[in-house]
Amino acid sequence: xxxxxxxxxxxxxxxxxxxxxxxxxxxxEIPHFCYHESFKSGxxxxxxxxxxxxxxxxxxxxxxxxxxxxxxxxxxxxxxxxRSAILEFILTNHPxxxxxxxxxGECVLQEYSHKYGPDxxxxxxxxxxxxxxxxxxxxxxxxxxxIMCERCVRYxxxxxxxxELAVMQRGAHSEITTFxxxxxxxxxxxxxxxxxxxxxxxxxxxxxxxRVYNLRTTETICPLCEAGCTIYVDAKKYTVYRVRSRNKNLxxxxxxxxxxxxxxxxxxxxxxxxxxxxxxxxxxxxYKKAIENGAIPxxxxxxxxxxxxxxxxxxxxxxxxxxxxxKVGGIVSPFATNEExxxxxxxxxYISGTNTIGVIDFPGAKEFNxxxxxxxxxxxxxxNLKGIExxxxxxxxxxTPVEEVxxxxxxxxxxxxxxxxxxxxxxxxxxxxxxxxxxxxxxxAFANNVHVVMPGFNFAQKDGTYTNKDGKVQRIRKAVDAKGxxxxxxxxxxxxxxxxxxxxxxxxxxxxxxxxxxxxxxNGADAAILTTGINFRKAAGRLW
Amino acid sequence: MExxxxxxxxxAKLADINNYTAVGGYESAKKAITSMxxxxxxxxxxxxxxxxxxxxxxxxxxxxxxxxxxxxGPRYLCCNADExxxxxxxxxxxxxxxxxxxxxxxxxxxxxxxAELSFIYIRGEFVKAANTLESALDQARKQGFLGERIFGxxxxxxxxxxxxxxxxxxxxxTALIESIEGxxxxxxxxxxxxxxxxxxxxxxxxxxxxxxAAVPSIIKNSGQWYAAIGVPPKNTGSKLYAxxxxxxxxxxxxxxxxxxxxxxxxxxAGGIKGNKKLKGVIPGGSSxxxxxxxxxxxxxxxxxLAKAGSMLGSAAVIVMDEDVCTVEESLRLSxxxxxxxxxxxxxxxxxxxxxxxxxxxxxxxxxxxxxIELLERVSANIMGNTLCPLGDxxxxxMLGFLKKFKDEFALHIKSGRCPIHKK
Ligand SMILES: Cc1cc2nc3c(=O)[nH]c(=O)nc-3n(C[C@H](O)[C@H](O)[C@H](O)COP(=O)(O)O)c2cc1C
Ligand code: SF4
Ligand code: SF4
Ligand code: SF4
Ligand code: FES
Numbered sequence: 009x010x011x012x013x014x015x016x017x018x019x020x021x022x023x024x025x026x027x028x029x030x031x032x033x034x035x036x037e038i039p040h041f042c043y044h045e046s047f048k049s050g051x052x053x054x055x056x057x058x059x060x061x062x063x064x065x066x067x068x069x070x071x072x073x074x075x076x077x078x079x080x081x082x083x084x085x086x087x088x089x090x091r092s093a094i095l096e097f098i099l100t101n102h103p104x105x106x107x108x109x110x111x112x113g114e115c116v117l118q119e120y121s122h123k124y125g126p127d128x129x130x131x132x133x134x135x136x137x138x139x140x141x142x143x144x145x146x147x148x149x150x151x152x153x154x155i156m157c158e159r160c161v162r163y164x165x166x167x168x169x170x171x172e173l174a175v176m177q178r179g180a181h182s183e184i185t186t187f188x189x190x191x192x193x194x195x196x197x198x199x200x201x202x203x204x205x206x207x208x209x210x211x212x213x214x215x216x217x218x219r220v221y222n223l224r225t226t227e228t229i230c231p232l233c234e235a236g237c238t239i240y241v242d243a244k245k246y247t248v249y250r251v252r253s254r255n256k257n258l259x260x261x262x263x264x265x266x267x268x269x270x271x272x273x274x275x276x277x278x279x280x281x282x283x284x285x286x287x288x289x290x291x292x293x294x295y296k297k298a299i300e301n302g303a304i305p306x307x308x309x310x311x312x313x314x315x316x317x318x319x320x321x322x323x324x325x326x327x328x329x330x331x332x333x334x335k336v337g338g339i340v341s342p343f344a345t346n347e348e349x350x351x352x353x354x355x356x357x358y359i360s361g362t363n364t365i366g367v368i369d370f371p372g373a374k375e376f377n378x379x380x381x382x383x384x385x386x387x388x389x390x391x392n393l394k395g396i397e398x399x400x401x402x403x404x405x406x407x408t409p410v411e412e413v414x415x416x417x418x419x420x421x422x423x424x425x426x427x428x429x430x431x432x433x434x435x436x437x438x439x440x441x442x443x444x445x446x447x448x449x450x451x452x453a454f455a456n457n458v459h460v461v462m463p464g465f466n467f468a469q470k471d472g473t474y475t476n477k478d479g480k481v482q483r484i485r486k487a488v489d490a491k492g493x494x495x496x497x498x499x500x501x502x503x504x505x506x507x508x509x510x511x512x513x514x515x516x517x518x519x520x521x522x523x524x525x526x527x528x529x530x531n532g533a534d535a536a537i538l539t540t541g542i543n544f545r546k547a548a549g550r551l552w
Numbered sequence: 553m554e555x556x557x558x559x560x561x562x563x564a565k566l567a568d569i570n571n572y573t574a575v576g577g578y579e580s581a582k583k584a585i586t587s588m589x590x591x592x593x594x595x596x597x598x599x600x601x602x603x604x605x606x607x608x609x610x611x612x613x614x615x616x617x618x619x620x621x622x623x624x625g626p627r628y629l630c631c632n633a634d635e636x637x638x639x640x641x642x643x644x645x646x647x648x649x650x651x652x653x654x655x656x657x658x659x660x661x662x663x664x665x666x667a668e669l670s671f672i673y674i675r676g677e678f679v680k681a682a683n684t685l686e687s688a689l690d691q692a693r694k695q696g697f698l699g700e701r702i703f704g705x706x707x708x709x710x711x712x713x714x715x716x717x718x719x720x721x722x723x724x725x726t727a728l729i730e731s732i733e734g735x736x737x738x739x740x741x742x743x744x745x746x747x748x749x750x751x752x753x754x755x756x757x758x759x760x761x762x763x764x765a766a767v768p769s770i771i772k773n774s775g776q777w778y779a780a781i782g783v784p785p786k787n788t789g790s791k792l793y794a795x796x797x798x799x800x801x802x803x804x805x806x807x808x809x810x811x812x813x814x815x816x817x818x819x820x821a822g823g824i825k826g827n828k829k830l831k832g833v834i835p836g837g838s839s840x841x842x843x844x845x846x847x848x849x850x851x852x853x854x855x856x857l858a859k860a861g862s863m864l865g866s867a868a869v870i871v872m873d874e875d876v877c878t879v880e881e882s883l884r885l886s887x888x889x890x891x892x893x894x895x896x897x898x899x900x901x902x903x904x905x906x907x908x909x910x911x912x913x914x915x916x917x918x919x920x921x922x923x924i925e926l927l928e929r930v931s932a933n934i935m936g937n938t939l940c941p942l943g944d945x946x947x948x949x950m951l952g953f954l955k956k957f958k959d960e961f962a963l964h965i966k967s968g969r970c971p972i973h974k975k
Binding site: 050051052053054055057065066068071089090093094096097098100101130131132133155156158174175177178179180181182 | 719736741890891892893894895896897898899901902903904905906909910913920922926929933936937938939
């Protein structure tokens with residue numbers, strides 16, 4: 009474990025840790041473009057040059073391994089001059105079209121130009137113009153904006169392993185490209201838009217849609233399969249504009265989620281975690297599936313059409329549940345949060361005395377291309393199946409197929425959505441059931457055939473936790489407001505429980521607290537640590 | 553001095569192995585393989601003072617010694633025959649006219665570093681030389697000098713020719729290694745150095761053609777003998793000087809290291825064509841800073857040229873007479889570097905293009921106040937900040953011209969035209 013000095017501070021780091029990584033672990037920012045924590049550095053951009061005693065030239069800190077007794081300086085005039093020179097070089101042929109570049113506001117080049125760049129450029133020659141190229145249906149490449157950091161190339165080489173991108177031409181004519189006549193395979197392409205430090209790679213999904221600084225970023229979890237990848241949702245008011253991986257693009261140290269870990273944990277471990285912070289293309293481009301429009305504007309009561317306020321509907325449902333006694337059938341969507349599932353199962357078990365529940369079935373999450381090293385997809389397209397299983401198990405409730413619940417002809421059928429059209433197949437089969445209640449955010453054929461619809465929230469509108477296939481409990485967060493008269497599903501459930509029994513379950517963190525106490529599986533979880541999904545706290549043998 | 557590298561090459565048809573062995577060829581290789589230890593060979597080469605002829609002048613014996621002795625598995629020797637530096641055409645002389653000398657040197661060097669397979673990375677345009685080499689290698693194999701059980705011993709050494717595809721950067725040793733591996737010829741970050749992680753991640757020595765071709769004579773006559781030639785102790789042996797430009801007799805001259813530039817130009821190369829005045833000389837290939845007529849008394853060796861603010865480089869002497877426009881000349885060279893930059897690293901990729909654009913403007917009479925300072929600043933910002941020495945080379949060239957011919961640049965800018973071409 010070498011001890012060395014950086015900006016006057018003596019630090020000890022692991023064997024083989026680079027100067028840049030070591031600096032990062034100490035909160036010292038060394039600007040860099042081509043270095044990226046997920047793959048090997050090439051020493052290309054030369055932005056990370058630092059002064060090292062006894063070495064005549066400045067050295068690239070991303071490739072220099074810290075050794076015993078090394079003395080590194082990151083703030084000398086020579087270093088500042090070199091940074092400013094590199095930025096001036098990069099900007100010579102950069103179009104500076106920030107006003108219509110999607111990256112503006114989260115662009116590393118912009119950020120560094122402000123912090124380290126020259127006040128003005130001495131470059132007076134005409135710039136060379138180049139056309140943008142479509143690398144796939146989803147990704148556009150603007151060679152003018154490309155700074156040739158080759159992160160995208162190394163991502164395909166080291167992370168995905170398919171080497172679909174390469175540099176063509178030489179010198180200032182260099183360009184990123186695919187094999188002639190081929191486009192990038194769908195599956196893991198979207199990540200290159202996140203790791204590109206500038207606006208050279210943009211997604212069709214987001215291109216020219218909105219300025220990033222008008223968007224609010226929320227850390228949440230992808231709901232499209234059981235892997236439960238960590239994502240950012242960028243949104244404004246009611247609308248989700250973009251889903252991104254939480255693999256950091258903005259290289260500012262303060263934002264780095266594991267800024268203290270590189271020096272402390274073995275490299276392979278870190279690699280695994282960082283790799284897992286990429287997401288798949290279904291997660292990135294398919295989020296609309298989970299939040300589609302067609303929202304239900306307010307409660308629907310086909311049983312007593314004149315009573316359509318929330319109070320009416322809640323007391324009606326409460327009264328019907330009381331009447332049905334133990335003949336209540338319950339069906340839950342695996343898109344429901346742990347807290348909703350708990351409240352729902354609590355209602356079935358302790359209030360109605362029902363001992364079975366149906367879980368809506370979603371198809372398997374297929375891997376895209378067997379040849380890729382990166383394989384994130386897990387289980388089915390049911391983000392919280394594992395959580396529901398754990399809670400049901402703890403409460404002694406048996407999970408049965410949805411058909412059986414429907415076929416058992418309960419007095420009252422309660423479906424907790426989102427159903428995402430997966431209940432439409434049962435529209436015909438529910439004929440004889442006297443009272444059917446649905447909580448869902450979106451209209452469907454099934455919704456048209458039930459007695460009461462209580463409009464709820466989609467995953468981007470609410471707070472809660474999901475448990476992924478590996479048993480990691482992770483926080484989902486409200487990113488957008490809901491339109492109309494919809495209500496938070498958890499509040500609907502707790503109101504009904506209160507109405508029937510006078511029991512107050514409280515908000516999602518109260519319920520999480522209850523689960524932590526009552527369900528061994530949740531031991532050690534608390535709302536505060538369930539943030540990034542890559543916390544290193546070990547609880548009950550799991551990584552939270 | 554008796555010639556070492558080009559002795560007998562005119563007329564004697566040394567590319568034929570029979571002619572080569574008739575004058576004592578392959579005796580040194582046989583001696584090394586059958587009667588010397590690795591340590592003895594390296595020691596002899598160290599004593600000779602032989603320094604790399606590819607440009608940097610690194611001591612050859614020391615380089616061989618860096619290969620980890622305890623490494624298990626293959627090691628490789630690469631002969632750098634890319635010869636891409638503008639003005640340089642000395643290696644071709646050996647490749648075409650004395651290929652067995654190179655092969656013999658490579659057998660000895662391969663043995664010294666423990667390599668069973670070696671590569672000759674040859675510039676793509678050298679078609680004739682590549683063919684000559686291939687047939688020379690075949691001849692050597694037939695004689696049992698290459699292949700399995702060479703010289704009747706249990707040792708195994710073979711050599712393959714790898715042709716480049718015409719990129720200057722592939723002469724840089726780590727780009728050369730990438731190219732041999734079948735990758736795009738991009739330089740690698742150092743460390744690790746090739747001696748530790750080279751071709752296919754194995755310990756590798758890269759040596760220039762001329763360096764390797766000097767080895768047989770050292771083994772034959774002793775390191776001490778070689779060290780007595782030239783300017784001992786640090787600039788020893790014979791040297792190939794490739795003289796081009798405005799001289800009466802351009803060509804390759806093998807002379808003792810340390811021959812003066814003046815002697816080379818006026819004595820051996822027959823002076824300036826048409827009795828014109830000398831304007832400047834690039835002493836060691838396009839990357840080395842230009843010298844003025846009053847500086848040509850300099851001895852053409854590594855250390856003397858360094859002291860004079862230039863470099864021996866590849867010892868390619870480019871002579872320019874009074875009609876040369878130094879702005880145009882530096883523009884041409886700058887274009888070359890911009891064209892040949894691999895484009896991996898920022899300062900070289902962008903800086904060489906910027907430099908070229910400014911020079912082009914000045915030459916066209918559109919120079920502006922401050923352009924000279926700007927060229928100096930751009931060069932200084934490239935210098936020392938690049939991944940490989942190509943960027944430095946471009947900057948060195950530029951700074952050399954600016955230092956020696958600043959007035960001419962200023963005149964271009966002031967008069968708004970090229971004062972030499974009178975455009
Ligand atoms: C851009 C560039 C081009 C080079 N081209 C050649 C070349 O064509 N031939 C050569 O022998 N060395 C060339 N070199 C030098 C090699 O990198 C290396 O130093 C040399 O082959 C080592 O051999 P030596 O020790 O025998 O001189 C080049 C270096 C650079 C930076
Ligand atoms: S497209 Fe982006 S990530 Fe790829 S080389 Fe260019 S700047 Fe880097
Ligand atoms: S692998 Fe699953 S959780 Fe991860 S991004 Fe894709 S769909 Fe979402
Ligand atoms: S200095 Fe030039 S040639 Fe060398 S690595 Fe950088 S861009 Fe490539
Ligand atoms: S970050 Fe080190 S060279 Fe690019």
